[in-house]
Structures are given as C-alpha cells and as structure tokens.
Amino acid sequence: MTLTAVATKPVITAWSAVSPFGIGKDAFVSGVLAGTDTSSALDAEEWSGGPDGHACLVPGFALREVLGKKGTRSMDRVTGLAVTAVRDLLRDSGDLRTASDEETALVLGTTTGSAQSMMDFTRASMEGDRPFYVDPSLMPNAVMNCAAGQCAIWHSLKGPNTTIAGGRAAGLSALSYATGLLGSGRARTVLCGAAEEFSTARAWLDHHRRGADSGALLGEGCAMFMLESGSFATEESRGLAEVAAVESRVFFDDLRDALGGCIDAVLERGEISREDVFAVSTSPLTGTLGEQEHAVLTDRFGAELLGRAPAMSSIGDTTAASAAFQIGSLLSLAERGDVPAGGVALVSSVDDNGVVSCAALRFPVR
Template identity: 40%
Template sequence: MTGVLITAWSALTPFGHGRAAFADGVLRGVPAKPVSTKDDWAEADARVVPDFDIVEQLGRKGTSSMDRTSALAIATLRELVADAGGAVEIDARTGVVLGTTSGSNRTQFEFTRDSLTRRKPYLVNPAQMPFALMNSAAAQCAMWHGLTGPNSTVAAGRNAGPSVLRYASRLLRTGRASGVFAGAVEEHSGARELLEPGGVLGEASVLLFMQTGEPGNRPALAEVVALDTRLGEPRRALAGCLEHVLSGLAVDEVWGIASTAADPELSEVEREATGEVLGPRVETVVRPGLLVGDTGAASGVLGVAALLAAAEADTAARGRLAVATSVDRDGTAGAVVLRLTGSPHELRGEG
C-alpha cells in the first residue's frame, strides 16, 4: 500500500472508554441509555460519556478551567496510544487534526455571561479564555502529549469526518507530517441543548492514527481510498458524493456502510442516497448515530470507527470496501471509502 492508512483508533462514547467499549456497543446494536443532565443553561436527557470527571481523568494541574471538549480529546489520545501498545510512534513531525462544530458551547456561554454580569471592568476569568476558543482541544492535545507537528482544527459540523480525513491526508501526502492523530470531538452541555433542540443529543471523542504506507510504518487497519464533500439538496448532494468516490470501483466490493445521522429525517436521506447508488445488497450496515445520539462533529469519524470495529469481527470484510456517509441539515454531505485490511491481531501475526 502506498496511500494514506489508518493504523490505530480509539474513542470515548456513551458506551464507555476506549475502542473495546465502543466496538462492543456497535456489535450489540443496543442504544446507549440516556441519562438526566443539568447545568446553568438547560436540563435534558442525553447520552454522555460515563464516569468522566475531568480532574479524576487528568489530575488537578492545568484542569481548573478546562472545558469538557478538550478533556475528552486529551483522554482519547491517551487511550489510543495506550491501546496501541507502543506501536504508535510520536516524533517531532507528528501532528493532530480535530473536527468540531464550534468548540465548547458551555465555556463560550459562560465566558460571555461573565463579561456581561461580573463587576466592571468586566472581570472575566482569564484562565477560561483559551478554552472558549474552538481550537482549544487540538492545542491542548498537543501540549499534553508533546505533539510538535502540524496542529489544526476543522470546523465542519456533522461533516467534520471527511473534512478532517482530507486535511490529514494532505499533510501526510505532502510530507508535512510523519503521522497524524485525526478525529473529532463534541461535548454535551445545556448550552448545546439550546443550540440543537429536539432529539437526544450525545457526546463523543474519536481519534484515528493515520500514516502513509511507507516501509517501517505499522500495518494498517484500512486504507483511505477516496472521499468527497458536497453542498446542495441533502439527498442529491450525498448521492453525488457516493457516485464520485465509487467511480471506477466495483459496487459489489462494498462490504459495509456506516450511516451516521441520528436525526430520523437525515437518517432517511442517507438510506435513500445509499440505496440509489449502492442498491439493497450491502452485507453490513451500522448506524452509530442511532446508538449514541447526535454527536455533532464526532459523528462522521465515529462512522469510520464503527466500520473498523465491525470489520474486526467479520473475516468477510478483509480486502473489501466500506463507506461512511454524513449529512447535515444545512445541505452539506460527505462520504469516505475505506479498503479494509484485517484485524490488528491478524496484521501483527503477519509481520
């Protein structure tokens, strides 16, 4: 392989901490249970990452004003490196690319409120300011884990998945990075409930480790074959993406589809578009959004992770194609095509 490869991944989701918890949840197909949440802004039922306290996870140093978005991303990167068993090598050119909708809504709301209500001259908490920026999570990941390569944030909402993979692929193909932690994160909060009314919201953080197929790099879980994003009427935009990314590929090679929408209307858009282009005979269909709730920017990368998890449990997936789709209410749509290469256990055995 000479393309861009996914060699490891991990996630924090409503199913629990780490790739094993998410993989088990996807394979069981039982939705995570919503829990009651409440803060200064709203009260609602939501699917959140369980047992995640920032101080307990990361310690007291540097976390007194840290937002949940940054903490989730930092912890996910730690999980990925630990799960890879030393196979993920970090050097001076290792970078991170994170997708988001707008960063931590809760921190942004709180900082704005303090600027209006606290004693003049507007005595906001200055330690909170860095975490109110949408690039906080990527920057904090780099600082906590010593990443000195490219550091980027892609604000693309529910289409952050293909957008992040495209950005990371360009960094790798142009030699600007030796490896990239590429993913997305979306926290749950009352502030987000106000901005995204209706449906059950979720939260998640998911990261892929990506490299090129150069000699000496770790064996791959999948190769990124093609991706595309488009804007237009949602069904036509997604169908156009699928036709483009599958151009020149045999449709009967497609083993699995991940439809990532949590919203029933958007899920139906994905079903119609994939049915139009791929037909009804795809063997495996996973819908992580229906299991973990609307995870916003994290949903597209979760679709990729769900395909990797399902492929590890099915030997029929090896060497075949898988497609992750995403669509947003604003008419943006995207699709990612992977060629699956086998389970980590099998790959290590071959080495």
C-alpha cells in the same frame, strides 16, 4: 519542517474512542456491536435548566478523576474528551507510531469548540461590574481550537496542529485534511478525529435551531485515528484500513444530487467498483435530510449493505464526532472478523448546514 512527499494511500494503524459506551476502544467495540442503549436521565444538579431530561453521556467522565488534578482546573469538557482519546490512542498504539513528536500532526474536527465555554465567558463579561471582570483562565476554552492545542501540549506533539469546523461532516473533513498533510510531506504520522461535548448551552442551541426536525437525544464523545502513509505502514504495523478516498459537496434544499455526486467521486477516485462495497454507514441524522440520505444510499447500494454497518442511534446525536464514530463502528466490525478481504466500506455524513461528505475505507491492509 517538510518531509518527502509520498503518493501511497494513507492507512489507519490504530484508533481510540471515548463514547457513551465508556472510556476506551474496547468499550466502544463491545457496545456498538451489541447496540447497547446509552441514554440516561440527566443529573438535575449537574445539568439543570436544559430542554430535555435525558442524553447519551460518557459514563463516569469526571475530568479530575480521568486526567488527574494537574492542569485540569479550568479545562472544559470537550477538551477533556479529546485529551483523553489522544492519551489512549498513543498508549494503545505502542510502537506503531514510527514518527517523532516533531513529525506527528494532530487534526481535530469540531462544530464550534465548546458552546458552553463561549457562552459562560460572554455572560461573565455582560454580568460583571466591568466588561473585563472575567476569569482569564477561562478565555482559552472560548477559542475554537483550544481542544486541539491542549492535546498537543499534553502529549508533546510538535507537528502541524489544526482544527476543522464542519458539524457532522467534521470527522471526514479532518480525515481529508490529514491525508493532505501526509501526501504533501508535512507530517509522517497524523492523529485525526473529532470531538463533541454535551452541555446545557449546546442542548438549547440544538433545540431552537432544529425545531420540528429535532428528534434524537444528544450524545457526546471523541474518536481518534492514527494515520500513516502506506510506505511507512509496514507489515509489522498491520494497518487496519486504507483511506481510499474522501470527497465532499455542498447542497441547498435537496441533498440527493449532491450526495449522488459525492458517491460517484469517491468510487472513481478510489478506483472502487460497486461490487467491492460490502457495507455502507449512514449518518445518524433524523428528519427530512436523514430520509433523503437513506433513500439515495438504499437506491445505490441496497438495504442489505446499509444494514451491515452498526447503527449509531444508540449513542445519540454526537454531531461533530458522529462521522468519526461511524468509522470506529466499521473498524469494530473488522476486529470481530466480519469484513471480507479487500472489501470496501463507505461512510456517508450529512450536516444540515449544507455539507455532505463521503469516505471509502478498504479492509484489510497487509
């Protein structure tokens, strides 16, 4: 299936969030604008053996209670988070989605999928009497694109289905891929976002990988956005924000040149002047790279613009979902009316594996 390609900028027409503030967009909006602290002590029975006794978890997120008993017996946590966020997005968007199920694509950003599922499945193979003595129902969870596939199956989405692995920049990478699907005519509507689960396996991996740079508590969640071409986002749909541009770069030891080049490319591609930018959202990255990112953005835009975007530290390090939550925080500002007409917000996302990405969103679209 190929639709007619369009040249207009993609528009966000609806969004949803499952976050440490709670399940649903409204919980996220109120929590992020209030700066509510979401850290809590981990239940020793459920989360035994981890390196830290605290995390930022989605409150009350029990799969069978949230999604029901059917089809959830072997579902892992990251899949449940994504399926729930897509459910809420489709439910809350109402008639905004003009595309059929066949014309609706899904793009989901991740780090590795579920590290816990991968390790559990591998452990079962190694500890069993035979390597093949494993529970076959758990095998799909060990595949990185399981969550995206389950979202499509649960909600009958039959368009392109893609998983983007990109660490903290995964949300913006998914956004870029989604704009490509719209621009090339491969879909009429794209549901895009990113998801990350908390697990004991992820906690240990992060603990050993980051070492002295590790500071923030781990968080989890999923944020999803409905994207349509501006030609389909009619006056009645009241688009929330236009995706003016998305750019990415790679770096080795020093982030500053790559981030500066990424900013310049976004402003040029989006035909945005420095005066149009009213807020800049930085990635919640601690350590040396976080300091470098903050220094570059402060030098370019000033501390006042960085201070206008809600801080994301209150939900912990949500890794793959962090950039998607940054977009959600800016949409939350717009819902409160704190966005100037035609203003542009810049989202910066840095992953310590050597990827930096920036996106520019123009508010509001009419």
